[in-house]
Amino acid sequence: MAAWSLKRVLKAGAIAVLAVFFSLAVLLGLLIWWGSAGVFSSEDFDPEKWRAPTTDAMDGTCYRGGMATDVRDRLLVPGTSRESVKSMLGKPNYTGPNEYRYVLGMCSGLGIDYDDLHVFFDDAVGVTHASIIQH
Secondary structure, three states, rough: OOOOOOOHHHHHHHHHHHHHHHHHHHHHHHHHHHHHHHHHHOOOOHHHHOOOOOOOOOOOOOOOOOHHHHHHHHHHOOOHHHHHHHHHHOOOOEEEEEEEEEEEOOOOOOOOOOOEEEEEEOOHHHHHHEEEEEE
């Protein structure tokens, strides 16, 4: 096997540095995308798709996640009544004294955590705010 010349060593080092730089740039881009809502802002709200029955095949997917930001920011304006929320989004997966939860699916990409849209209420006012939370 031929000995490594200084030129070959420098070339290999330059390639390694470029590979590390490229990997870090891709990772940074993904983090910026994810932090700016990522998968949660990829679709407009579609009532039929939102209310579609969940199948076993859909269970491990992010079946509602793409619409979550649109629902939170455009439809769930402060003051919206509980009845209006149910009319738009259907029956919640969980109902608490001051909260509705709608399952969005497994949106992390790892298939281990569910994400929910939490809608918070004040009885006198209606919707106070909504949040996308991973469980």
